[in-house]
Amino acid sequence: DIQMTQSPSSLSASVGDRVTITCRASQSISTYLNWYQQKPGKAPKLLIYAASRVQSGVPSRFSGRGSGTDFTLTISSLQPEDFATYYCQQSYSTPPLNFGGGTKVQIK
Amino acid sequence: QLVESGGGVVQPGKSLRLSCAASGFTFSDYSMYWVRQAPGKGLEWVAVISYDGDNKIYADSVKGRFTISRDNSKNTLYLQMNALGGEDTAVYYCAREIPRGGVDILDVWGQGTTVTVSS
Numbered sequence: 001d002i003q004m005t006q007s008p009s010s011l012s013a014s015v016g017d018r019v020t021i022t023c024r025a026s027q028s029i030s031t032y033l034n035w036y037q038q039k040p041g042k043a044p045k046l047l048i049y050a051a052s053r054v055q056s057g058v059p060s061r062f063s064g065r066g067s068g069t070d071f072t073l074t075i076s077s078l079q080p081e082d083f084a085t086y087y088c089q090q091s092y093s094t095p096p097l098n099f100g101g102g103t104k105v106q107i108k
Numbered sequence: 109q110l111v112e113s114g115g116g117v118v119q120p121g122k123s124l125r126l127s128c129a130a131s132g133f134t135f136s137d138y139s140m141y142w143v144r145q146a147p148g149k150g151l152e153w154v155a156v157i158s159y160d161g162d163n164k165i166y167a168d169s170v171k172g173r174f175t176i177s178r179d180n181s182k183n184t185l186y187l188q189m190n191a192l193g194g195e196d197t198a199v200y201y202c203a204r205e206i207p208r209g210g211v212d213i214l215d216v217w218g219q220g221t222t223v224t225v226s227s
Binding site: 049 | 139201213214217220
């Protein structure tokens with residue numbers, strides 16, 4: 001299986017901050033990379049697919065970049081509702097659609 | 109919509125069967141996943157089944173103990189869990205896999221059902 005590694009595992013930020021989360025694949029996955037947001041007690045929600053395509057209904061402050069092995073999820077101006085855990089997921093070699101370890105975004 | 113059921117407290121070594129009832133889409137058209145999340149941990153895919161039930165893949169952590177199945181006539185996905193251990197304590201989600209923009213995504217998720225393995 002392709003291994004997905006996220007960094008950092010957690011971060012603290014303030015409302016209005018620009019936040020960037022990194023995801024690295026153990027081998028090249030082109031742009032077969034998705035990002036999900038999960039809030040406590042809730043199921044994950046798709047934010048970004050194919051590395052940079054924003055899911056319908058997701059605010060424009062969320063963006064994704066990358067190809068090959070290195071990817072980023074950026075929140076341009078952190079809002080209170082963005083405090084959550086974010087997961088990357090590869091869809092290059094499927095099944096399975098396996099996940100990174102997650103990045104928890106906390107309030108500073 | 110996906111609605112899981114069947115979770116609960118079970119003793120180590122016992123069995124449990126989870127169900128996931130689908131509605132609002134043609135269930136038989138899609139591959140389906142079980143994904144779990146242990147307390148305070150990240151997401152872990154558990155098993156996936158093809159749209160027709162012919163192909164099944166399991167995570168190493170559950171291989172030989174868990175069985176994924178589906179009944180397309182009942183629009184229901186199942187996860188039979190045997191020989192449960194403390195490491196299986198988690199919230200279990202079912203999710204639909206679809207292609208989008210050239211990649212596969214999990215676009216619809218259930219609310220989750222909690223399995224607690226404890227004596």
